[in-house]
Structures are given as structure tokens and as C-alpha cells.
Amino acid sequence: MTEQARDTEALIRDQIAKHAVLLYMKGTPQFPQCGFSARAVEALSQIGRPFAYVNILENQDIRAKLPQIANWPTFPQLWINGELIGGSDIILEMFQKGELQPLVEQYSPAQEA
Numbered sequence: 001m002t003e004q005a006r007d008t009e010a011l012i013r014d015q016i017a018k019h020a021v022l023l024y025m026k027g028t029p030q031f032p033q034c035g036f037s038a039r040a041v042e043a044l045s046q047i048g049r050p051f052a053y054v055n056i057l058e059n060q061d062i063r064a065k066l067p068q069i070a071n072w073p074t075f076p077q078l079w080i081n082g083e084l085i086g087g088s089d090i091i092l093e094m095f096q097k098g099e100l101q102p103l104v105e106q107y108s109p110a111q112e113a
Helices: 003-018 035-047 060-070 088-096 100-107
Strands: 021-025 052-055 077-080 083-086
Touching: 003 052, 003 060, 021 035, 035 088, 035 100, 077 100, 083 088, 088 100
Parallel strands: 021 052
Antiparallel strands: 021 077, 077 083
């Protein structure tokens, strides 16, 4: 493994450790760059709790390395409490079943008014 690959892996693991609810996506929550990312943001936004995100289009190293770490080939990827939850389809399915909201609420405190 190259030093850059090690650095990228360390960066990814640090991001996942620092952010209890983290979405790796194409674009930003304000300007998603693909429909799958847009749907993931919409589901998370409806829950109304803060979440962190990483725009993988701005970091090709993360875009290349994260699928190897996660053993998940596509984006977006939602991570909660250090665990990969899944991509857009899983996020939407969990949201529709009412399973995503309690999980997000458990790890993402409500913002102060």
C-alpha cells in the first residue's frame, strides 16, 4: 500500500470516527450531484437532525479508497456510529419503515434552537 493510500485510509477512518452520522455523497446536501445522493439527503433531512457529509467528487482518493474499506462499491454511503448502514436504496427503505429515524436520533443530538 502506498503512503498516499495509507493516508487516505487514515483520513476516512478518522472521518467515520469523528462523525456519528456521516454521508459520503456526490455533491453537497444543498447541491447533490446525483439522484441517489439527493434521495439520501432528503431522507436524512426529513429526520431533522444534523449529519456530516463528505463530497467524494472533491476527493478522488476517498472516492477510490472508501469502496475497498467498506466493501460497498457505490455512493452514497451512510455511516452511523462507525457502521456502514448502506446506500440510497437501504437508506430509503429504512426511512420508509421508520427504522432510520431512531438510529439517527440516537447518535445525532437535536440542535439547540
